[in-house]
Amino acid sequence: xxxxxxxxxxxxxxxxxxxxxxxxxxxxxxxxxxxxxxxxxxxxxxxxxxxxxxxxxxxxxxxxxxxxxxxxxxxxxxxxxxxxxxxxxxxxxxxxxxxxxxxxxxxxxxxxxxxxxxxxxxxxxxxxxxxxxxxx
Numbered sequence: 001x002x003x004x005x006x007x008x009x010x011x012x013x014x015x016x017x018x019x020x021x022x023x024x025x026x027x028x029x030x031x032x033x034x035x036x037x038x039x040x041x042x043x044x045x046x047x048x049x050x051x052x053x054x055x056x057x058x059x060x061x062x063x064x065x066x067x068x069x070x071x072x073x074x075x076x077x078x079x080x081x082x083x084x085x086x087x088x089x090x091x092x093x094x095x096x097x098x099x100x101x102x103x104x105x106x107x108x109x110x111x112x113x114x115x116x117x118x119x120x121x122x123x124x125x126x127x128x129x130x131x132x133x134x135x136x
Contacts, residue, residue, distance in 0.1 A: 005136040007119065008036055014043025014109075022049060026056050033068050033116050034060075038134070044072045044110035053114075067117040071130050074110040 010032060017025050025045075030053075032039050045053070050070060057068050113123075113132060122133040 007038065007134060007136050009038045009040060011040045014041050017041060017043060017045075022052065025049070026053050029053060029114055030056065030060065030068075033114060034065050036116055036119070038113065038115035038119065041112050041114075042109070044074045044108045044112050046108070065116075068114055069117050069120040069123060070112065070114050071123045071125060071132070072110055072112040073125075073128070073130060074108055 017028070020028060026049075029039060050072075053068075053070070061067050113130070115132075115134070119134045119136060120132060121135050124131045124133075
């Protein structure tokens with residue numbers, strides 16, 4: 001009997017990630033990816049957070065963990081929505097600073113796929129969509 005191979009995908013709300021500090025967020029993502037899970041979330045990390053994720057991944061790359069693939073589509077905002085978003089970000093930073101809380105980066109609206117490089121063979125991205133070719 002032929003053993004079937006399986007691909008695990010987890011769809012998570014961006015609030016799961018937003019409620020964690022940056023270090024916890026990176027560890028959560030890396031633990032899922034190391035487990036062979038492809039994560040899909042309704043949010044987009046800030047470029048600096050994504051860069052920190054990549055840096056941490058590079059520290060952990062070995063034969064058991066070959067790396068990750070990340071692809072995001074960010075909801076485009078314009079006009080008043082851009083101003084409102086920037087004010088909201090600043091308000092959150094001020095609120096956290098006054099309360100003594102760690103300043104966390106807000107996850108923006110969009111769509112992100114993060115998965116193990118050993119399964120994700122190719123990502124084709126256009127401005128409004130992406131296609132993922134995975135192999136188990």
